[in-house]
Amino acid sequence: MKSTIYDVARAAGVSIAAVSQVINGKGKISEERRAEIVRVMEQLNYKPSVIAAALTGKKTYTLGLLIPDISNPFFAEIARAVEDQVDFHGYSLVICSTDNKDERVERYLSLLQQKSVDGIIIGTGIDNKEMLDTLIAKSVPVAMIARELPGDAVLTVVVDDYAGGRLAARHLLDLGHTRMAVLSEHTKVSSSRERIRGFQDELTEAGLDLPEYMVKTSGRDLVKDGKRLASELLRYAERPTALFCCTDLLAIGALQAAKEMEVQVPTELSIVGFDNTILASVTDPSLTTIAQPMEQMGKLVVDLILDKQQESPPNGTKRMVLKPELVVRQSTGRPLL
């Protein structure tokens, strides 16, 4: 059976208050008593109940993490970074894969609330912004990672998606491409929108156009849809010589399509991904991609939501934007003339 604070108190011949004190290292107790109580606790293998403590107003030491899909390597890596930092502060992490479905988001948000988590980190799109307001009204800390909310007021850690889009475009322009296409996630994903906007702006400044039929939007299964959409693009009479994919997963789909249609990468088609997940380094050819500093991002949101910033980011900072980086591998090259 599980032993309670009462068991310990009884066995040590003291009051539960005394035991509570040594658990929390507060108050004043003589060294002897404390030692004896500690001894008894160990002997009984006593572990204070977080549940009971939480009920008295203390924290649950649990954070929730909402992401589209934990089996997506990008989010798995984000989750790992978050978990490490969360653990560092003595908290646990509840994982919630939403598949970007509003219904799931809603259910999870409600669930986490009922479980009185000490904060919710969101890395998935939120349509129904009301829900967040409800949370905030109940003073549940909320922070966004890798995704933004229209308004603000919510702690946010993102990479500069717009700059990332520009980086990708710049790279392709430098290589001499002029006919480019884009594979996007569902447009309700804020980061994708920004990436495309950046990509587009860079092209425009270079005097290039990005016609609408060169931009394809995917559904939930990134790899499969990426493959399907890329084949469509590759069937155009005037097919693109370069493809910017809003995530590595989409790029992998594109890679598969190219292979299947016997279109050489990068000779006949250059492909740029986004995220720099482990996948980018193992594909063939390996993937040129825009890297996000996932580890740093994870660490940052946690410190932010827990209000434990070590550094001196101007206190009260609500929004941190990190720099993306171009990682050139083998999937991009000069277009054939």
Added chain:
Amino acid sequence: MKSTIYDVARAAGVSIAAVSQVINGKGKISEERRAEIVRVMEQLNYKPSVIAAALTGKKTYTLGLLIPDISNPFFAEIARAVEDQVDFHGYSLVICSTDNKDERVERYLSLLQQKSVDGIIIGTGIDNKEMLDTLIAKSVPVAMIARELPGDAVLTVVVDDYAGGRLAARHLLDLGHTRMAVLSEHTKVSSSRERIRGFQDELTEAGLDLPEYMVKTSGRDLVKDGKRLASELLRYAERPTALFCCTDLLAIGALQAAKEMEVQVPTELSIVGFDNTILASVTDPSLTTIAQPMEQMGKLVVDLILDKQQESPPNGTKRMVLKPELVVRQSTGRPLL
């Protein structure tokens, strides 16, 4: 502010007992009262506290999942399967990446206990078996997934690792290989041991030997170590023509080593992985590997630990062994003569 059962009772002009009844759909209340109470609950945006309910003996509706690393695609996919089924039953999942470190395992196990989770699913090696006994003594349900414990008595869902090893060996033997090597995870990982044993037995039966210097053991960073160890093997005067890797991650490292040393795969070196993660399908060449039915495994452990088996697996079943499957891709072929 958060509203409590008292707020609802007051606003509805009833007792908290009545409110409790409608929450749990138990007891007897007139339809009018129930309707009124429901109305008030919604109006106040009231969500019953799982914490408080748990304290009165109800469940926390939370399960823990211990795995080596959530950013490892294999475990990420397992986690997703587990999460889906857990969610299906109305539970949440706490993720714990242990890096296979005893110290972390211990901490997490203790933490989950304090949080009164309703069960712990373990997919990581457990050295200190005492700890599990302690858990079981406190009647915390425990189940193993993709990993085994020496004794038994613990619910377990695994793939037949031994058969998987044999499958790999059979495939390579059929192709005509005679000089083979193995890349293993740390030997304290039970599944790796079994895979090697199966591989070895199949070779032995074919009259082949697997000398000790042909078996290399990796540390924590599977990809990097896989690469390093594979290079070592490839530097042998009589280097192996085929390599069996206990996980896809190791195989990827091997692939990288081969590429770097300009050893052609599969012409000069055949590589077989294990797990059939998404990675196996995107490498170049794509990876021949032994597939584990991850989704099914995840679903099974959850139903087992929650005691909600739909099917009729002879009640009281403690150990379920699923069949691995050989997936042939491009990383294996006949050896050069």
Added chain:
DNA sequence: TTGAAAGCGATACCAT
């Protein structure tokens, strides 16, 4: 220093 007692939010038994 130490302990008694009042909550925290919900459940469940027992009267009414």
Added chain:
DNA sequence: ATGGTATCGCTTTCAA
């Protein structure tokens, strides 16, 4: 049918 109340395990005044 409905409500009063003890109880869960722990924290936190407040007296002693």
